[in-house]
Amino acid sequence: xxxxxxxxxxxxxxxxxxxxxxxxxxxxxxxxxxxxxxxxxxxxxxxxxxxxxxxxxxxxxxxxxxxxxxxxxxxxxxxxxxxxxxxxxxxxxxxxxxxxxxxxxxxxxxxxxxxxxxxxxxxxxxxxxxxxxxxxxxxxxxxxxxxxxxxxxxxxxxxxxxxxxxxxxxxxxxxxxxxxxxxxxxxxxxxxxxxxxxxxxxxxxxxxxxxxxxxxxxxxxxxxxxxxxxxxxxxxxxxxxxxxxxxxxxxxxxxxxxxxxxxxxxxxxxxxxxxxxxxxxxxxxxxxxxxxxxxxxxxxxxxxxxxxxxxxxx
Amino acid sequence: xxxxxxxxxxxxxxxxxxxxxxxxxxxxxxxxxxxxxxxxxxxxxxxxxxxxxxxxxxxxxxxxxxxxxxxxxxxxxxxxxxxxxxxxxxxxxxxxxxxxxxxxxxxxxxxxxxxxxxxxxxxxxxxxxxxxxxxxxxxxxxxxxxxxxxxxxxxxxxxxxxxxxxxxxxxxxxxxxxxxxxxxxxxxxxxxxxxxxxxxxxxxxxxxxxxxxxxxxxxxxxxxxxxxxxxxxxxxxxxxxxxxxxxxxxxxxxxxxxxxxxxxxxxxxxxxxxxxxxxxxxxxxxxxxxxxxxxxxxxxxxxxxxxxxxxxxx
Numbered sequence: 001x002x003x004x005x006x007x008x009x010x011x012x013x014x015x016x017x018x019x020x021x022x023x024x025x026x027x028x029x030x031x032x033x034x035x036x037x038x039x040x041x042x043x044x045x046x047x048x049x050x051x052x053x054x055x056x057x058x059x060x061x062x063x064x065x066x067x068x069x070x071x072x073x074x075x076x077x078x079x080x081x082x083x084x085x086x087x088x089x090x091x092x093x094x095x096x097x098x099x100x101x102x103x104x105x106x107x108x109x110x111x112x113x114x115x116x117x118x119x120x121x122x123x124x125x126x127x128x129x130x131x132x133x134x135x136x137x138x139x140x141x142x143x144x145x146x147x148x149x150x151x152x153x154x155x156x157x158x159x160x161x162x163x164x165x166x167x168x169x170x171x172x173x174x175x176x177x178x179x180x181x182x183x184x185x186x187x188x189x190x191x192x193x194x195x196x197x198x199x200x201x202x203x204x205x206x207x208x209x210x211x212x213x214x215x216x217x218x219x220x221x222x223x224x225x226x227x228x229x230x231x232x233x234x235x236x237x238x239x240x241x242x243x244x245x246x247x248x249x250x251x252x253x254x255x256x257x258x259x260x261x262x263x264x265x266x267x268x269x270x271x272x273x274x275x276x277x278x279x280x281x282x283x284x285x286x287x288x289x290x291x292x293x294x295x296x297x298x299x300x301x302x303x304x305x306x307x308x309x310x311x312x313x314x
Numbered sequence: 315x316x317x318x319x320x321x322x323x324x325x326x327x328x329x330x331x332x333x334x335x336x337x338x339x340x341x342x343x344x345x346x347x348x349x350x351x352x353x354x355x356x357x358x359x360x361x362x363x364x365x366x367x368x369x370x371x372x373x374x375x376x377x378x379x380x381x382x383x384x385x386x387x388x389x390x391x392x393x394x395x396x397x398x399x400x401x402x403x404x405x406x407x408x409x410x411x412x413x414x415x416x417x418x419x420x421x422x423x424x425x426x427x428x429x430x431x432x433x434x435x436x437x438x439x440x441x442x443x444x445x446x447x448x449x450x451x452x453x454x455x456x457x458x459x460x461x462x463x464x465x466x467x468x469x470x471x472x473x474x475x476x477x478x479x480x481x482x483x484x485x486x487x488x489x490x491x492x493x494x495x496x497x498x499x500x501x502x503x504x505x506x507x508x509x510x511x512x513x514x515x516x517x518x519x520x521x522x523x524x525x526x527x528x529x530x531x532x533x534x535x536x537x538x539x540x541x542x543x544x545x546x547x548x549x550x551x552x553x554x555x556x557x558x559x560x561x562x563x564x565x566x567x568x569x570x571x572x573x574x575x576x577x578x579x580x581x582x583x584x585x586x587x588x589x590x591x592x593x594x595x596x597x598x599x600x601x602x603x604x605x606x607x608x609x610x611x612x613x614x615x616x617x618x619x620x621x622x623x624x625x626x627x628x
Binding site: 196197200230232233276277279 | 510511512513514515516540541542543544546547549550551581584587588590591592593620621622625
């Protein structure tokens, strides 16, 4: 008899301080696959997206318009989007790095895009080849044009807690960067712990700092990496502060369990297990997710780093 | 440059609601090694315990007096204890299942023992071959005699959240079992999520139920397994309720990262990373723990399931 047969965690009351419902922003097809060594065929990506939608996920970050030179794993973005069965009621955001990326998004008929900025000067230079200020100068017209096209725009903010070159990142610095993205027209910020070093007290302080600056939890999402095993604890802290959008990756895609460093995203299944136990609604079906991630792990030729997938896939 | 060089998470203020200091109850040498497929030579166990003490851990569950027929991995308990360098200021509890085990503990000059009971009828039958009531009848004279010998006695309580045969376990049932152990003379209860299914709201409710029954957090420890990736989040919930003793296993010993199901204990290093970030004192040195767990993983011929160990061991 498997542990799944325990019937946990479906029948528990919701803790009072948590949001009644959480939006799972599924990043596996984009953030997950772009960090896998293997390039997945477009047919597999399409089946993956279909299966995730079948599992009840309604926000599926589908691909990226970053230049294929930088992300060859997602070079098939146009083909994928042209063949994608976009479900009614579901959103399929696409990452857009610059004006050229926005052109591609417009051509593809995309309704939701995401841009990405850095909360630190060092990472802006290394990831975007721009200064901290230049990145906003680059994004502002892109966001304005996207909004003019009727698109919704999310702003990813990297290095919100720690930065490999700058150490601990001051919440005030993150709030200032976030305000610029919101002022430019982003409807939501995704606060990223890009190197996975954050701990829950930092999450509390950052959400509180945004609140003090007039940015409520409705405008915030969180994006944690599990490099140091902290992703779900940090998510719990954010939920208990009222954050109701959580980024995660089906099967923990993007982190290889055989690598010395498992730098992947929070696994959607591990998040769903916790949400079910906490009585927080999310709309996803855990068994369908596990089946999908098991199937994808077979495509990638290695086990999933998700603990729930490994426990239930037997 | 490695992420460790970020300098996180040492320089952060402590969140107000947390204990100022936590006792890490290191169970790797006992609970970890008894669940490894390989039997580790006694010389390696002794070096492991020495290294863990050198790393600053002061509560080291050393071995078990369960009959070697059931736990062959720890059949060398007498030799290990006779050769162990017991450090001043450190405690080396030993698991004792019954009167015969207590005889062995007395002969070995042990000052701290732990007994283990089940919160559920089903697991009492399967793990102890007794009814729920019979287990207490068996333990009570053992605990009384141990106390008469001047020993401190911890009571492990299994299946405190979910049970494979009974489903969700009612907090009232756990409190009743815990009270019997405390009334029998146990100085501390370790509340175990034996199958790793718990979520943080359950932890809140169980700690609150003990408080309502007059059992404060000073008498409680928590013991989480990471089968579904929830161990650290559950620990965070317990810390925020004031629990100040946390069981963990160096390197996540007891859970194999190659197995379909990673059922190991919470990794000490992942706990320490969070405690450091939260500003909670614990006395352990993370780098020394990582070095030790990396060395032990080499002895076992497989990588550590601890995320921190895998991130920092490079």
